[in-house]
Amino acid sequence: MNDKKAAGEKAAEYVKDGMVIGLGTGSTVYYTICKIGSMVRDGLKIKAVSTSQATNDIAVKLGIPMVDLNCIDYIDITIDGADEVDTSLNGIKGGGGALLLEKIVATYSKYNIWVIDSNKYVSKLGRFPVPVEVIPNSYMHLSRLFEKNDMNPILRMKNGEVFTTDSGNYILDLNMKYIEKVHELNSWLNNITGVVEHGLFINIVDKVIIAKNEEINILTR
Numbered sequence: 001m002n003d004k005k006a007a008g009e010k011a012a013e014y015v016k017d018g019m020v021i022g023l024g025t026g027s028t029v030y031y032t033i034c035k036i037g038s039m040v041r042d043g044l045k046i047k048a049v050s051t052s053q054a055t056n057d058i059a060v061k062l063g064i065p066m067v068d069l070n071c072i073d074y075i076d077i078t079i080d081g082a083d084e085v086d087t088s089l090n091g092i093k094g095g096g097g098a099l100l101l102e103k104i105v106a107t108y109s110k111y112n113i114w115v116i117d118s119n120k121y122v123s124k125l126g127r128f129p130v131p132v133e134v135i136p137n138s139y140m141h142l143s144r145l146f147e148k149n150d151m152n153p154i155l156r157m158k159n160g161e162v163f164t165t166d167s168g169n170y171i172l173d174l175n176m177k178y179i180e181k182v183h184e185l186n187s188w189l190n191n192i193t194g195v196v197e198h199g200l201f202i203n204i205v206d207k208v209i210i211a212k213n214e215e216i217n218i219l220t221r
């Protein structure tokens, strides 16, 4: 078993009958989704909402009953991956480009769990670029703004073309090496016109499941 699988499967233990579950996006939470799929086949009764088209497709294939976010009052638990998590349990997400829906689903969840391997647990955020989802019409202006602030923005590409999110937006990845003031950056990004969402997830997660050499360490806020 690898660490992604170990962390991902551990999180499925928190899923109980009758819950509405938020399903994150990525290669670690993939194992959670597979485990939940087998629990559903064994009789577990849940509903789930997804954070991306990719996750929705996997969940549907596995027979997990999916519902629209707009058709439920709240989500009991959301399980998701992360790209970096610091010792205050703040994180960077969006490496897979699903940050907008991931943050929306996390916000409407009573409880959030992240699953990571130990390489992603860091003392300071920022080695992983911070993804910023932007309205395509304004990306050049925003890119210049980030450039001016020494954030080294790079327009995300995929297969030689500009990457577009599930919502049809672009992503500028900010390469800052480390972030000195995470809360200030969070507020600054929240207030820029043309920015749809960004990948700093501050004070959102409740529990982080970290796997190292298949051993599990659980951190709770």
Ligand code: 5RP
Pocket (backbone or CB within 6 Å): 024, 025, 026, 027, 028, 029, 080, 081, 082, 083, 092, 093, 094, 095, 096, 097, 098, 099, 102
């Ligand atoms: C997608 C995400 C993912 O949760 C994050 O990139 C971690 O993915 P992985 O588990 O594949 O490393 O934020 O937008």
